[in-house]
Amino acid sequence: MVDVTSASVPPVLAPPVLAVEGLHKSFGSNEVLKGIDLKVAAGERIAILGSSGSGKSTLLRCINFMETPSAGRIALDGTSIGVEGRGGAITARSGELRRLRTRVGMIFQQFNLFPHMTVLENVMEGPVTVKGMNRKEARATAQDYLKRVGLSDKAEQYPQRLSGGQQQRVAIARALAMEPEILLFDEPTSSLDPELVGEVLDVILGLSKEGRTMLLVTHELGFAYHFATRVLFLHEGRIHEQGTPDEVLKNPREERTQAFLRRFSAFHF
Amino acid sequence: MNYTFQFGEILANSDLLLRGLKLTILLFAIAFSGALVCGLFIGLARGSALRVPNLIATAYIEIFRNTPVLVQLIWFYYALPALSGWQPSAFTAAALGLFLNTSAYCAEIWRAGLQSLPAGQWEAGRAIGMSEWQLLRRVAVPQAFSRMVPAFTNRGVELAKMTSIASTITVQELMYEAKMLSTQTFLPLETFTIVAVIYFVLIYPGTLAAYALERRLNSKGA
Amino acid sequence: MQYVWDFRPVWLNFGVLLEGLVNTLKLSGFSIGLGLAIGLVLAMGRLAPSRIVSIPATAIIEFYRNTPPLVHFFWYFYGLPILTGISLTPFAAAAAALSVQSGAFFAEVFRGGIISVDRGQWEAGRAIGMSHVQLMRRIILPQAFRRMIPPLMERSFELVKTTSLAATLTYGELVYKAMVLATQTYRPMEIYSTVAVMFFTVLFVASLGMRAVEHRLARRAAR
Numbered sequence: 132m133v134d135v136t137s138a139s140v141p142p143v144l145a146p147p148v149l150a151v152e153g154l155h156k157s158f159g160s161n162e163v164l165k166g167i168d169l170k171v172a173a174g175e176r177i178a179i180l181g182s183s184g185s186g187k188s189t190l191l192r193c194i195n196f197m198e199t200p201s202a203g204r205i206a207l208d209g210t211s212i213g214v215e216g217r218g219g220a221i222t223a224r225s226g227e228l229r230r231l232r233t234r235v236g237m238i239f240q241q242f243n244l245f246p247h248m249t250v251l252e253n254v255m256e257g258p259v260t261v262k263g264m265n266r267k268e269a270r271a272t273a274q275d276y277l278k279r280v281g282l283s284d285k286a287e288q289y290p291q292r293l294s295g296g297q298q299q300r301v302a303i304a305r306a307l308a309m310e311p312e313i314l315l316f317d318e319p320t321s322s323l324d325p326e327l328v329g330e331v332l333d334v335i336l337g338l339s340k341e342g343r344t345m346l347l348v349t350h351e352l353g354f355a356y357h358f359a360t361r362v363l364f365l366h367e368g369r370i371h372e373q374g375t376p377d378e379v380l381k382n383p384r385e386e387r388t389q390a391f392l393r394r395f396s397a398f399h400f
Numbered sequence: 401m402n403y404t405f406q407f408g409e410i411l412a413n414s415d416l417l418l419r420g421l422k423l424t425i426l427l428f429a430i431a432f433s434g435a436l437v438c439g440l441f442i443g444l445a446r447g448s449a450l451r452v453p454n455l456i457a458t459a460y461i462e463i464f465r466n467t468p469v470l471v472q473l474i475w476f477y478y479a480l481p482a483l484s485g486w487q488p489s490a491f492t493a494a495a496l497g498l499f500l501n502t503s504a505y506c507a508e509i510w511r512a513g514l515q516s517l518p519a520g521q522w523e524a525g526r527a528i529g530m531s532e533w534q535l536l537r538r539v540a541v542p543q544a545f546s547r548m549v550p551a552f553t554n555r556g557v558e559l560a561k562m563t564s565i566a567s568t569i570t571v572q573e574l575m576y577e578a579k580m581l582s583t584q585t586f587l588p589l590e591t592f593t594i595v596a597v598i599y600f601v602l603i604y605p606g607t608l609a610a611y612a613l614e615r616r617l618n619s620k621g622a
Numbered sequence: 623m624q625y626v627w628d629f630r631p632v633w634l635n636f637g638v639l640l641e642g643l644v645n646t647l648k649l650s651g652f653s654i655g656l657g658l659a660i661g662l663v664l665a666m667g668r669l670a671p672s673r674i675v676s677i678p679a680t681a682i683i684e685f686y687r688n689t690p691p692l693v694h695f696f697w698y699f700y701g702l703p704i705l706t707g708i709s710l711t712p713f714a715a716a717a718a719a720l721s722v723q724s725g726a727f728f729a730e731v732f733r734g735g736i737i738s739v740d741r742g743q744w745e746a747g748r749a750i751g752m753s754h755v756q757l758m759r760r761i762i763l764p765q766a767f768r769r770m771i772p773p774l775m776e777r778s779f780e781l782v783k784t785t786s787l788a789a790t791l792t793y794g795e796l797v798y799k800a801m802v803l804a805t806q807t808y809r810p811m812e813i814y815s816t817v818a819v820m821f822f823t824v825l826f827v828a829s830l831g832m833r834a835v836e837h838r839l840a841r842r843a844a845r
């Protein structure tokens with residue numbers, strides 16, 4: 132197995148904003164996550180790589196409890212989410228889950244914008260409905276975030292009228308408007324036409340300059356290299372290798388990582 | 401066969417029919433508005449993964465869909481006073497029966513409509529911390545409802561026709577007044593022809609609306 | 623207040639209710655058969671190329687679909703004899719009203735099935751010189767039929783429920799027998815509850831059967 136405590140992993144000084152311990156997740160008899168341990172310090176940007184079906188999405192979805200972990204512990208700022216119930220599964224009250232989700236934002240591969248709301252309303256929805264912000268303030272906040280993703284001029288449009296890249300940027304603004312401490316990206320550019328990938332990656336890179344804590348699943352290795360402070364390679368539900376982008380992407384130690392990376396021979400840093 | 405129609409005499413009694421018509425419309429409005437709302441909750445229970453609510457909702461829906469509405473109305477007419485000690489008027493019993501019956505059908509429409517919503521929509525709402533109720537109110541219902549309108553309109557048409565059955569438990573709606581009028585005037589042919597036309601004029605716009613809505617939805621989906 | 627159920631009058635008179643159920647099924651079977659025939663004619667009429675045929679057919683379909691069956695029961699029983707001079711028995715009037723009304727609904731099922739057959743099939747038939755009727759009988763209906771079965775069955779269940787309205791014409795089907803028994807025994811709750819259970823059993827079993835048929839059709843279509 133891999134020595135995950137090796138010096139190549141950035142030392143965690145402050146208490147981790149996110150701690151995942153012994154995380155297991157099974158769907159029926161299919162064990163998808165087989166014990167994940169992960170500590171994320173504030174400001175860390177973690178790129179998660181792995182072949183399809185290795186459990187990348189499931190890991191992200193367990194972190195914000197879109198899937199309930201079968202066993203293990205998830206803690207934000209040292210506080211565990213939920214309590215261990217029967218058989219090791221974690222049970223959390225719906226109120227606690229909602230608070231968790233306001234602190235951990237998620238961006239989906241398919242954007243999942245609300246089609247019956249304008250772009251601005253999409254971004255305002257969380258602050259108004261969930262946080263109870265008054266509409267005027269929420270509108271100003273939403274406009275701010277739309278500006279950040281470069282879509283001020285699309286505020287009154289409906290999502291269907293936007294390109295995929297623009298829709299994904301709105302989805303990022305919608306997540307940002309909740310002012311989350313951690314952002315989870317699940318293959319944010321995988322359903323985009325190649326020429327639209329760049330604009331979304333630029334927005335994400337912009338966020339990384341602000342020192343946000345982010346976990347991102349991607350197949351864009353070149354982007355991962357520039358984006359990440361740490362790269363994880365997931366294989367069959369376990370963290371198979373991790374380290375700095377240079378270590379994992381340029382000099383992988385593990386054979387499986389090497390084999391995985393060879394499939395992307397065409398990427399440039 | 402050269403029968404001379406005497407529509408004049410029936411039309412002279414149009415105030416009777418009009419009075420009945422008012423009650424028909426009232427019956428319809430109460431039962432339909434109630435069923436639209438109540439159907440949502442039964443539909444939610446029917447689509448829920450929780451065993452007990454699911455079982456109750458399923459039983460409710462199957463019972464109302466697999467028995468004649470006439471039997472339901474008569475049953476409520478007798479059962480309410482027997483079981484609760486409260487003697488409702490025929491109108492109340494009919495309104496209640498029609499409301500409960502239509503709720504069962506509306507529940508199925510709600511369930512199918514809400515289930516047709518892409519899973520990503522629920523997830524997106526959850527991911528920004530919405531409660532299930534907020535999800536329903538802000539995300540699911542506004543999107544799914546427009547797709548369900550044709551089915552609800554069809555249900556409304558069925559309900560409008562069903563209101564006539566209230567006459568059998570002596571609710572003095574349009575059909576009841578028609579029966580009275582036909583015996584008073586000895587002109588059943590004219591009476592029931594006119595009443596059929598009144599119902600048609602009342603109900604057909606609903607059907608046309610459902611057609612139009614369906615066509616619009618289909619062309620939007622394409 | 624506690625209602626004391628007493629089902630003895632029901633058991634003592636269960637034969638009467640069973641007789642009513644048999645009559646319900648008789649009326650249903652007869653009306654479904656006649657309704658299907660009427661429906662097929664109406665559907666062909668509505669789809670006919672000639673407007674002289676299609677407009678009246680459409681009018682009949684729309685009129686009967688958008689008016690309460692109870693009105694038709696009364697119209698056929700009390701109204702029609704005045705027009706024709708022939709008075710109908712309660713059974714005949716009920717069967718006529720039910721058949722025509724269900725025919726209107728069946729017609730829409732037939733039509734839906736027919737127009738769902740691929741355009742290319744019509745063109746292929748015409749290309750080898752088939753007449754409209756030949757095309758319908760040899761090419762279109764056989765293909766459309768499978769798709770029509772579930773909605774036709776659904777509609778037939780509706781018809782079975784609607785037969786209960788024949789009670790208002792004093793035809794001795796299940797609900798009428800129940801009405802008579804209820805006034806004789808003063809036990810309406812027990813009697814109507816039993817009647818509800820009887821209808822439920824028949825219709826629920828039938829709809830389970832329909833689901834099985836649907837399942838088999840889907841499997842066969844998948845092959």
Ligand SMILES: Nc1ncnc2c1ncn2[C@@H]1O[C@H](COP(=O)(O)OP(=O)(O)O)[C@@H](O)[C@H]1O
Nearest residue numbers: 158161163181182183184185186187188189190
């Ligand atoms: N909701 C679910 N129900 C059942 N199996 C699931 C579910 N979600 C994911 N899986 C299974 O978990 C495995 C890992 O899926 P996922 O985490 O989506 O992989 P990745 O994102 O790495 O491609 C796959 O085998 C998938 O079929």
Ligand SMILES: [Mg+2]
Nearest residue numbers: 187188189318
């Ligand atoms: Mg995935």
